[in-house]
Structures are given as structure tokens and as C-alpha cells.
Amino acid sequence: MADGILVKQLNAWFGALHVLRDIDLTIAPGAVTAIIGPSGCGKSTFIRCLNRMHEVVPEARAQGQVLLNGEDLYGPRVDPVQVRRRVGMVFQKPNPFPTMSVFDNVAAGLRLDGVRNHALLDEAVEHALHQAALWGEVKDVLGKSGASLSGGQQQRLCIARALAVRPEVLLMDEPCSALDPIATAKIEELIVQLKKALTIVIVTHNMQQAARVSEATAFFLLGELVEFDKTTRIFTNPSDRRTEDYITGRFG
Amino acid sequence: MRRLAHSTRVTGGWGDHLFRLLIRAAALILLVIVLGLVIVMIRAAFPSIRAFGWSFLFTSRWDPVAEKFGALPLIYGTIVSSVLALLIAVPLGIGAAVYLSEVAPPWISPPISFLIELLAAVPSVVYGLWGIFILAPWLRTQVQPALGATLGFLPLFQGPPYGVGMLAAGLILAIMVVPFIIAVSREVLLAVPNAQREAALALGATRWETTRLAVLRYARSGLMGAVLLGLGRSLGETMAVTMVIGNRPEISASLFAPGYTMASMIANEFAEATSDLYLSALIEVGLLLFVVTVIVNALARLLVWSVGGAVKAVRE
Amino acid sequence: MKARVRRGINAVMEWLTAMSALVVVLPLILILVFLVYQGASALNLDFFIHLPKPVGEPGGGMANAIVGTLILIGLASCLGLPLGILGGVYLAESRDRRLPWVIRFLADVLNGVPSIVIGIFAYTVVVLPLRRFSALAGGFALAVIMLPIVLRTTEELVRLVPASLREAALALGIPEWKVILRVVLPTARAGIITGVMVSIARIAGETAPLLFTAFGNRFWHQGLLQPIAALPLQIFAYAIAPYDDWHRQAWAGALVLIVMIFSSSLIARIVTKGRYSGVR
Known part of the structure; x- marks a missing residue:
């Protein structure tokens, strides 16, 4: 069973800019949690803090606790590289390695781990x-460049690449924003399938998408967590006025 | 848009026309220069081409008195000194470029890049001066005796330590092309999209693994271009090499021995070429150098363009 | 275990790249240090105001070579700058597709041609017809070297001028050529000056193409149709001569040359204000 994530007093900065303030949040295991909010509200920064990708940007830093299965990812002896093995990530724009074949893209993470056995890799x-x-779409073109696939296929290739190292959590940063509606529908279907095996956190600017795929939704505004609740409740009966304004389209 | 064009024609008709002709003529002059260069060189080299044919490329006798000219030792010296330079400069240059664009803390990169840019502007003759008075004596007294004592069983490191010679030429060329290779490689590496780095990092790659997996692979054709641009430079480099290579048209297996390059032969003998055939032979050497560098540079540009974004760095 | 090994490899590789940066920068710094050390000790006022002394007599200077280099740069600029800037405007403004592409490609080709080959070209088209080495031939060779640099820089900077600015002026009924001369070029001025300074920095130190064009001269310049002294030529001649006194002067000359070149690079950099770009 996948593990949940407990976020305690998380703060993040870009240089002097304070982009996340005192976030407290519990992400349920084996479910989809959606993060919504207007652009610039810190939602991308938030999920990048969950696998310590935030700090790879120069001058960016984060502080607080992110507990995965009880273990603090920001603990003093934790190697961020190991964190990213356990918490995978899919980005806004598909970013397969263009110099690698479809197969090599998916195998990349395992090879880093030193897996050389062909049978093991194939499997x-x-x-x-x-x-x-x-699989059905690419099983005959495994040797072709990852960049030769269509946009939607590339994004699913990136998902496969992240899944291959068997992470416990998958973070998705607006994974459909660069895709057409059909490709988007496929990815959403996929998300629903995947949550049986892992914990998923998805950032989206598309509220229908949040409503369709997620169990819980968090609404961020100006670096703060405004409201966090069951998705059905957020979209039907939010308790905060600002959430209501946002989901009814009054701003954002 | 069409109306706009029309109205300008009414007010500034012939002025615009004249101006267009003027700037077009200015641009065409470059075409004339390049074509002129090719035609003039071929014509001037023709007597030598006719007299020696292919043997010019494959014989090693360079004898102005007997008017027998074979450029093989020059070709050999040019290739060996450049290859030696690249063997040293490429790993160091690309390593340094990786350090500057991937590894170094943000505050360290700009001043070092600035220093390297300045050094790329140091003229060849100044490197040569340093080569004669600092590098060559150091090679003669320290490096070559040490190399001879330890690796002397290889033909590469045999013979008396003169200081000046192929080794000195290769080293000075390496020092000269390194800033250039770094500058182009750095631009190429900076053109690699950050999404590629993030993809690798998110897979749990260390910084080096990210560089290897996402950055170097992505940039490999551009880096190849940087190397070729460096090669183009070192093949045609004249003054510094002339000052330290020893200037003797001989082929020797030892890097300690003096040699000669095409460019330094022209530099040394052109103004003193007494007969027409002698001059023509020297111009043929120049023509050869021209053809080789044009091919190398054209290849390099294609490769660097293929990465994109680095076009600016390729200007030189 | 595995993670430790990978961390170790990472550390080793990062260290190696840092070392290569260090190894690369070290000889370069050494060159500068020697240059300043050796050059400064040989520099004095005489160096700037006297002619070279004949062999055996100590003292003297390179005043004629400094002046000669400035004359050669001026000559090259007179020939190369107008052509380069106008040609650059053509590349940026032309609506043709084929000819600009060809010119651009040839400019890049010309930029990669070894300067000694340009020297041969200048020799055959200027020195041979005039039957003598001359300042003119040297200036011509340097102009050919600077032309592609100025051309491409100008093109790039004219392209950066926003189309809206140009259209605003055109909409006022001003003819296009005036718009380009009065609006577009002044807007791109800072960048074009940078290109010019960079190209001057490049030709100031060129030696090879001057060997058999400008040729060098022990005296003050005697008109554009006579051989002329140049600092890089003088440095070369003194460096390969067997006299200690000349060696010292060669170092001094190199220091003066480097100061000239670095100051034009610095001006270029200050004009563009911290815009980092590759070496040109």
C-alpha cells in the first residue's frame, strides 16, 4: 500500500520572495489530491517541494517538514537524490530525452540504479x-526516438519513465496543459487507474479536471493554503468565500 | 501594409531605391571578396599545381634552390600539432564548460567566463612571446628530460630536448584554443532546455548523472561543432606556432623534434620567396589551408546550428 | 551501497570538472602575470616617443609601431566599417531569401579563414599590382578580417529594433532610408559600437596578414603607399631576434598591445552593460 504525505509548516522562497507560507496538509495514500489556484499562487512550487525539486533552482529554498511514511524528506541526513527516487514527477510539457529511444527513456531511471540485466529491464x-x-501504441517502435511520438504519447512516455523506478508518490505538474482534449482524456483515465498503486498529487488549472479525477482538493491563493477538503465538498459547498469566488469563476 | 509601401514610394521613391541599391551593393562586396579570394588564390597557385600535381601533397622535399616543392611535412606538422592541441584542449575545455554551466555556484561563473572571454582576445603573437621565453625553456629543462626518462621507450618522447618543437606547438595551441572551446561549449550547454535537466533530476539522478544523461547527450552535436571550430582555429593559427615549432620541414616520430606547419611556412618564407614558382608553391600551401579550414568550419557550423541558440557564439 | 557509489562518482566528476576549469585558467593567468611583470619592467617614456635603435645600441622605443598600428586600424575601419554596417542593414532588412542566406554563409566562412590566407589575398590584389609593400595593403587585409564581424553584429542588432518603432516612423510618411538612418541605426547604436570595438580588438593584434603586406618599417610612416610599422610585427621581429634588449622591448610592446585590446573589449562590454554573450 502506498504511503501518505504529511506536510507541516512548509515555507518556500525564491531569493527574498516568500512564495509559500506555513502550509499544513495531509495527502491521503492511494488517492488523487488536486492542487488548484490562480497562476502564481504557489501550487507548482508546492509540489516541487514534495520531491525537493524546488531547491534545484538557483536561490530557491524551502523550510519545514514533509513526512513520507513518517520520514521527514527535509531531515538533516536525507539525500535529495534518494527522495526523488521515491517521489516521481511529471512536468507541464512532455520532456522525453530526445537522444534516447522509447525503450531507453523508460529504462533510464533503472539504469542509473545499475540495473544491467536485459531480461529485467525488458520486463x-x-x-x-x-x-x-x-504499450499497445509503442511496442513496435521501442527503438525509435522518444521525440518522434505525438505530444500525448510523449507525456505518457514521461509517466512511464517516472513509473519505471516504482515510486511511492507521483507528482504531476499540470500534465495536460500542453495537450489536446483527446490526449487529456487518456491521461485522466490513466490517473484514475494509477491511484490504485500510488499516491498522486496533481496540479491543475482546469477545475473540471480536478473535479473529475481527484478525491481531495486544495485551493491555494497567494502562497497560502486557503481550503483543503474532499473534492465534492470544495466544488459544491466550499467553506471559504475566496474558494467559492475562484471556482465560480469570479477571478483567476 | 501595401498602402504603407505605396505611400512611402510617393514621398521617398528614388531615395529609397538608391538606398536599397547601396546596402545591397555593400553586402555584395563580401560576395565579391570571397569569390575574388578563391579565384585569385587558384590562379596564383596554378603554376605550382601544374608543375607538381598530386606529388605536391605526398612528397617531402622542400627545396627552393632546386625549385622542388612537396608539402607533406607541412601537412603532417599541421595535423599533428592540431591533434595534439585538441587532445589536451577538448577534455579540459568541455570539462571547464560543464563546470561553468552545470556545477559551479552561480557567483563563480560570470567572473571566470569574463576572464576566459578576455583571454580569447589575446593575440597570437603574445602567446608566441610567452611560448618562446617561458614555455619552451620550461619544456627543455624540466618537462622533456622527465618525459624522456620515464616514457623514453616510446618513439614519441625520444631525442634531444630542444624545448621548441612539436610538443611546444601543440601545448601553445591547446592554451590558445581552450578559451574558444569553452566559450562555444558553454553557449551550447546553456542552450539545453532546463526541462531536460529537470527530467533527469526528477528520476533521481545525481548532478553528474543529469549532466551525462540529459545535458551532454542533448548537446553532443553542438559540442562536436565546438571541437571542430577549435580545430579550424588551430589549423590556421600562425604566429604562436611559428615562434615555437622550430620551423624545420621534416617528419619525425618524436614530439620533441622540430616541425613545420602550413601557416608558419607561409609566414616565414612568403616575403622572401625569390622565384615565381616558389611563390606559387607557397600560395598553393595557402590554398590547401583555405580549403581545409572552410570544410572544417562549415561542418562545425552545421553541427552547432543543429543545437540552436548557440548561433551567436559561433560568429567567430 | 549503490547510492553511496553514485554519490561518490558524482563527487569525483564534479571535482574533475572544477579541476579542468582550474587547469585551464592557470596558464592563462600565468601568461597575464608574466606579461605584466616582464612588460612593466621594460616600459618607460622612451618606449612611447622614440624610434627603434639599430642593433647594439640600447634604448629606443616603438613609437612608430604604435602610430603605425593606429593608422592601420584607422585604414581598415574606413574600408570595413561602412561596408559592414550597410551590408548588415541589408541582411536584416532584405525581404529576399536566397541572397542574404548566401552572404551570411560566406561571412561565416570568411570569418573562419586563417588570417595568413587573407594576407596572401591582400598580397596578390594590392601588393603585386603596386609592386611594393604598403600600409594600404595592410589596411586592406585587416578590413577583410573585420568586415564579416561588423556585418553579422550589425545585422543581429538591427533585427532587435522593434518593428513597431520602424512602423511608427514609416506611418508618419518618412521615407524608409531616412527611417533606417535616423531611427533604426541610432536605436541599435550601442550594439553596433560593441561590434565595432570587438572587431577592432580582433584586428589590433593580427600579425600574420601584415607580414607581407604592411611589412614593417623602422621609421615613421611615409605615406600609405610605403611599408609601415605595426606593433604586432615589431613584437614578432624583436622576439625572434637574438638580443636581450630587444626581448625586453618585445615584452613591453606586448603589454601595450594587450592594454589596447583589453580596453576596446572593455568599452564594448560597458556599452552593452552586462549583456553576456559568447566570445566573438
Whole structure:
């Protein structure tokens, strides 16, 4: 069973700019949690803090606790590289490695771990591509460049690449914003399938998407967590006025 | 848009026309220069081409008195000194470029890049001066005896330590092309999209693994271009090499021995070429150098363009 | 275990890249240090105001070579700058596709041609017809070297001028050529000056193309149709001569040359204000 994430007093900065303030949040295991809010509200920064990707930007830093299965990802002896093995990530724009084949893209993470056994790699790649609902489309072109696929396929390739190292959590940063509606529908279907095996956190600017795929939704505004509740409740009966204004389209 | 064009024609008709002609003519002059260069060189080299044919490329006798000219030792010296330079400069240059663009803390990169840019502007003759008075004596007294004692069983490191020679030429060329290779490589590396780095980092790659997996692979054709641009430079580099290579048209297996390059032969003998055939032979050497560098540079540009974004750095 | 190994490899590789940066920067710094150390000790007022002394007599200077280099730069600029700037405007403004592409490509080709080959070209088209080495031939060779640099820099900077600005002026009924001369070029001025300074920095130190064009001269310049002294030529001649006194003067000359070149690079950099770009 996947693990949940407990976020305590998380703060983040870009240089002197304070972009996340005192976030407290509990992300349920084996479910989809959606993060919504207007652009610039800190939602991307927030999920990048969950696998310590925030700090790879120069001058960016984060403070607080992020407990995965009880272990603090910001603990003093924690290696961020190890954190990212356990918490995978999919980005806004598909970013497969263009110099690698489809197969090598998916195998990249395992090879970093020193897996050289062909049978093992073949099996893991096939499994990840099945999980990403891409196997049927690419099983005959595994040797072609990852960049030769369509946009939607590339994004699912990136999902497969992240899944291949068997993370406990998958973070998705507006994974459909660069895709057409059909490709978007496929990814959403996939998300619903995947939550059986992992914990998913998805940032989206598309409220219908949040409503369709997630169990819980967090609304961020200006670096603060305004409201966090069951998705159905957020969209039908939010307790905060600002949430209501946002989901009814009065701003943002 | 069409109306706009029309109205300008009414007010400034012939002025615009004249101006267009003027700037077009200015641009065409460059075409004339390049074509002129090619035609003039081929014509001037023709007597030598006719007299020696292909043997010019494959024989090693360079004898102005007997008017027998074979450029093989020059070709050999040019290639060996440049290859030696690249063997040293490429790993160091790309390593340094990786350090500046991927590894170094943000405050360290700009001043070092600035220093390297300045050093790329140091003229060849100044490197040569340093080569004669600092590098060559150091090679003669320290490096070559040490190399001879330890690796002397290799033909590469045999013979008397003169200081000046192929080794000195290769080293000075390496020092000269390194700033250039770093500058172009750095631009190429900076053109790699950050999304590629993030993809690798998010997979749990260390910084080096990210560089290897996402950055170097992505940039490899651009880096190849940087190397070729460096090669183009070192093949045609004249003054510094002339000052330290020893200027003897001989082929020797030892890097300690003096040699000669095409460019330094022209530099040394052109003004003193007494007969027409002698001059023509020297111009043929120049023509050869021209053809080789044009091919190398054209290849390099294609490669660097393929990465994109680095076009600016390729200007030189 | 595995993670430790990977961390170790990472540390080793990062260290190696840092070392290569260090190893690369070290000889370069050494060159500068020697240059300043050796050059400064040989520099004095005489160096700037006297002609070279004949062999054996100590003292003397390179005044004629400094002046000669300035004359050569001026000559090259007179030939190369107008052509380069106008040609650059053509590349940026032309609506043709083929010819600008060809010119651009040839400019890049010309930029990669070894300067000694340009020297041969200048020799055959200027020195041979005039039957003598001359300042004119040297200036011509340097102009050919600076032309592609100025051309491409101007093109790039004219392109950066916003189209809205140009259209605003055109909409006032001003003819296009006036718009370009009065609006576009002044807007791109800072960048074009940078290009000019960079190209001057480049040709100031060129030696090879002057060997058999400008040729060098032990005396003050005697008109554009006579051989002329140049600082890089003088440095070369003194460096390979067997006299200690000349070696010292060569170092002094190199220091003066470097100061000239660095100051034009610095001006270029100050004019563009912290805009980092690759070496040109």
C-alpha cells in the first residue's frame, strides 16, 4: 500500500520572495489530491517541494517538514537524490530525452540504479509502458526516438519513465496543459487507474479536471493554503468565500 | 501594409531605391571578396599545381634552390600539432564548460567566463612571446628530460630536448584554443532546455548523472561543432606556432623534434620567396589551408546550428 | 551501497570538472602575470616617443609601431566599417531569401579563414599590382578580417529594433532610408559600437596578414603607399631576434598591445552593460 504525505509548516522562497507560507496538509495514500489556484499562487512550487525539486533552482529554498511514511524528506541526513527516487514527477510539457529511444527513456531511471540485466529491464519497461497505457501504441517502435511520438504519447512516455523506478508518490505538474482534449482524456483515465498503486498529487488549472479525477482538493491563493477538503465538498459547498469566488469563476 | 509601401514610394521613391541599391551593393562586396579570394588564390597557385600535381601533397622535399616543392611535412606538422592541441584542449575545455554551466555556484561563473572571454582576445603573437621565453625553456629543462626518462621507450618522447618543437606547438595551441572551446561549449550547454535537466533530476539522478544523461547527450552535436571550430582555429593559427615549432620541414616520430606547419611556412618564407614558382608553391600551401579550414568550419557550423541558440557564439 | 557509489562518482566528476576549469585558467593567468611583470619592467617614456635603435645600441622605443598600428586600424575601419554596417542593414532588412542566406554563409566562412590566407589575398590584389609593400595593403587585409564581424553584429542588432518603432516612423510618411538612418541605426547604436570595438580588438593584434603586406618599417610612416610599422610585427621581429634588449622591448610592446585590446573589449562590454554573450 502506498504511503501518505504529511506536510507541516512548509515555507518556500525564491531569493527574498516568500512564495509559500506555513502550509499544513495531509495527502491521503492511494488517492488523487488536486492542487488548484490562480497562476502564481504557489501550487507548482508546492509540489516541487514534495520531491525537493524546488531547491534545484538557483536561490530557491524551502523550510519545514514533509513526512513520507513518517520520514521527514527535509531531515538533516536525507539525500535529495534518494527522495526523488521515491517521489516521481511529471512536468507541464512532455520532456522525453530526445537522444534516447522509447525503450531507453523508460529504462533510464533503472539504469542509473545499475540495473544491467536485459531480461529485467525488458520486463520493467514493458510493465511501466503498460501502466502508462502506452504499450499497445509503442511496442513496435521501442527503438525509435522518444521525440518522434505525438505530444500525448510523449507525456505518457514521461509517466512511464517516472513509473519505471516504482515510486511511492507521483507528482504531476499540470500534465495536460500542453495537450489536446483527446490526449487529456487518456491521461485522466490513466490517473484514475494509477491511484490504485500510488499516491498522486496533481496540479491543475482546469477545475473540471480536478473535479473529475481527484478525491481531495486544495485551493491555494497567494502562497497560502486557503481550503483543503474532499473534492465534492470544495466544488459544491466550499467553506471559504475566496474558494467559492475562484471556482465560480469570479477571478483567476 | 501595401498602402504603407505605396505611400512611402510617393514621398521617398528614388531615395529609397538608391538606398536599397547601396546596402545591397555593400553586402555584395563580401560576395565579391570571397569569390575574388578563391579565384585569385587558384590562379596564383596554378603554376605550382601544374608543375607538381598530386606529388605536391605526398612528397617531402622542400627545396627552393632546386625549385622542388612537396608539402607533406607541412601537412603532417599541421595535423599533428592540431591533434595534439585538441587532445589536451577538448577534455579540459568541455570539462571547464560543464563546470561553468552545470556545477559551479552561480557567483563563480560570470567572473571566470569574463576572464576566459578576455583571454580569447589575446593575440597570437603574445602567446608566441610567452611560448618562446617561458614555455619552451620550461619544456627543455624540466618537462622533456622527465618525459624522456620515464616514457623514453616510446618513439614519441625520444631525442634531444630542444624545448621548441612539436610538443611546444601543440601545448601553445591547446592554451590558445581552450578559451574558444569553452566559450562555444558553454553557449551550447546553456542552450539545453532546463526541462531536460529537470527530467533527469526528477528520476533521481545525481548532478553528474543529469549532466551525462540529459545535458551532454542533448548537446553532443553542438559540442562536436565546438571541437571542430577549435580545430579550424588551430589549423590556421600562425604566429604562436611559428615562434615555437622550430620551423624545420621534416617528419619525425618524436614530439620533441622540430616541425613545420602550413601557416608558419607561409609566414616565414612568403616575403622572401625569390622565384615565381616558389611563390606559387607557397600560395598553393595557402590554398590547401583555405580549403581545409572552410570544410572544417562549415561542418562545425552545421553541427552547432543543429543545437540552436548557440548561433551567436559561433560568429567567430 | 549503490547510492553511496553514485554519490561518490558524482563527487569525483564534479571535482574533475572544477579541476579542468582550474587547469585551464592557470596558464592563462600565468601568461597575464608574466606579461605584466616582464612588460612593466621594460616600459618607460622612451618606449612611447622614440624610434627603434639599430642593433647594439640600447634604448629606443616603438613609437612608430604604435602610430603605425593606429593608422592601420584607422585604414581598415574606413574600408570595413561602412561596408559592414550597410551590408548588415541589408541582411536584416532584405525581404529576399536566397541572397542574404548566401552572404551570411560566406561571412561565416570568411570569418573562419586563417588570417595568413587573407594576407596572401591582400598580397596578390594590392601588393603585386603596386609592386611594393604598403600600409594600404595592410589596411586592406585587416578590413577583410573585420568586415564579416561588423556585418553579422550589425545585422543581429538591427533585427532587435522593434518593428513597431520602424512602423511608427514609416506611418508618419518618412521615407524608409531616412527611417533606417535616423531611427533604426541610432536605436541599435550601442550594439553596433560593441561590434565595432570587438572587431577592432580582433584586428589590433593580427600579425600574420601584415607580414607581407604592411611589412614593417623602422621609421615613421611615409605615406600609405610605403611599408609601415605595426606593433604586432615589431613584437614578432624583436622576439625572434637574438638580443636581450630587444626581448625586453618585445615584452613591453606586448603589454601595450594587450592594454589596447583589453580596453576596446572593455568599452564594448560597458556599452552593452552586462549583456553576456559568447566570445566573438
